[in-house]
Amino acid sequence: xxxxxxxxxxxxxxxxxxxxxxxxxxxxxxxxxxxxxxxxxxxxxxxxxxxxxxxxxxxxxxxxxxxxxxxxxxxxxxxxxxxxxxxxxxxxxxxxxxxxxxxxxxxxxxxxxxx
Amino acid sequence: xxxxxxxxxxxxxxxxxxxxxxxxxxxxxxxxxxxxxxxxxxxxxxxxxxxxxxxxxxxxxxxxxxxxxxxxxxxxxxxxxxxxxxxxxxxxxxxxxxxxxxxxxxxxxxxxx
Numbered sequence: 197x198x199x200x201x202x203x204x205x206x207x208x209x210x211x212x213x214x215x216x217x218x219x220x221x222x223x224x225x226x227x228x229x230x231x232x233x234x235x236x237x238x239x240x241x242x243x244x245x246x247x248x249x250x251x252x253x254x255x256x257x258x259x260x261x262x263x264x265x266x267x268x269x270x271x272x273x274x275x276x277x278x279x280x281x282x283x284x285x286x287x288x289x290x291x292x293x294x295x296x297x298x299x300x301x302x303x304x305x306x307x308x309x310x311x
Numbered sequence: 312x313x314x315x316x317x318x319x320x321x322x323x324x325x326x327x328x329x330x331x332x333x334x335x336x337x338x339x340x341x342x343x344x345x346x347x348x349x350x351x352x353x354x355x356x357x358x359x360x361x362x363x364x365x366x367x368x369x370x371x372x373x374x375x376x377x378x379x380x381x382x383x384x385x386x387x388x389x390x391x392x393x394x395x396x397x398x399x400x401x402x403x404x405x406x407x408x409x410x411x412x413x414x415x416x417x418x419x420x421x422x423x424x
Contacts, residue, residue, distance in 0.1 A: 231413070233360075241352075241360065241403055243413035255411030258312075291359055296407060297350055299371060301359040 198222040198300045200292050205305030212282050216305055218275040218292030226250075226270040228295045232277050234288040235304070244290070245277065282309045313338045313409045315416035317402075324394045325424045332419045334387045334404035340367075341384050341408075348408035351380055351389045354418075355400040363402075364389065396423055 204216040218230070232244040245256045245266040254266055265278040275292050289304040314337040324330045340349045347367035352360040362371040364380035367387060377392045391398055404416040 233413075240401075240418045241354075241405075241415040243415065246411050246413070253411075257412070293360075296410070297362060297365045298352070298360075298405070298413075299362045299365070301361065303359050 198294070200294065200300055200302035202290060202292055202302045202305035205290065205307045207308045207310065208282055209311050210283055210309055212309070213278070213280045214282065214307060216277040216279065216290055216307070218277075218302060220273050220275070220292075220294070223294070225268075225273040230268060230275045230295075231293045231298055232264075232266060232275075233291045233293055233298070233301075234286075235291070236285070236288040239288075242288075247275070279307065282307075284309050312412055313340075313406050313414050315404055315406055315414050317404060317416040317419050319419060320417065321420045321422070323422050323424050324391075326396060327393050330391045330394050330398075330421065332389045332402050332404075332421075334382075334389070334416050336385045336387075336406055338409065339384045340387075340406050347383050347387070348406060349380075349382070349387050350405045350407060352403045352405065353398075353400050354403065355397075358400075360403065394421075394423070399423055 199221045202218050229248050231246045247266045263281045267276045287309045291304045292302045294300040316335045318333045340347050349367045351364040354360040368380045379390050381388050401418040403418045406414050
């Protein structure tokens with residue numbers, strides 16, 4: 197069974213940093229591109245970043261302006277998102293999702309940016 | 312950038328009745344390979360999104376056949392032939408042609424009368 201589980205969220209002060217992780221199981225991780233999508237409280241879905249299966253190609257939403265970094269470790273079946281210079285509007289549930297069709301999602305991890 | 316719109320933004324349906332949601336893209340999502348790179352997701356209350364329909368009209372694994380997707384180019388429709396109580400939630404369309412800039416529609420909230 198395909199399973200994705202995010203972790204690493206929490207309360208962080210404005211300007212702070214956080215590293216999110218997504219551990220996967222039930223499929224060959226190295227065969228799939230992966231994505232991060234976020235959802236602010238009461239709002240819709242917003243694509244954040246994608247990384248190709250090998251990690252050679254990386255893409256970000258223009259609105260992030262270089263503050264986030266996606267990476268993966270295929271040996272550990274894990275996806276990461278490093279968030280820096282966090283602001284209040286980064287407060288959201290962050291989901292990892294599999295492949296180009298985002299066919300499987302984790303349950304998400306909540307990031308709260310507040311002083 | 313592609314802009315996705317959905318209508319209506321909310322929908323109240325009687326169980327057993329049909330329901331339709333429209334999704335429009337500012338650019339064609341028809342690839343030269345003949346596929347429309349438009350997917351539909353349902354986010355049930357308190358849950359993460361789940362894939363319902365991929366490439367415009369293909370039901371994802373385990374999705375009941377009361378769900379169907381249609382359309383091509385810039386105009387797409389998700390239809391529920393007979394709404395059930397478990398279908399409540401927010402439905403999102405998503406374009407995947409103009410990668411990597413994935414874009415979601417604003418969502419349509421479906422509730423039961």
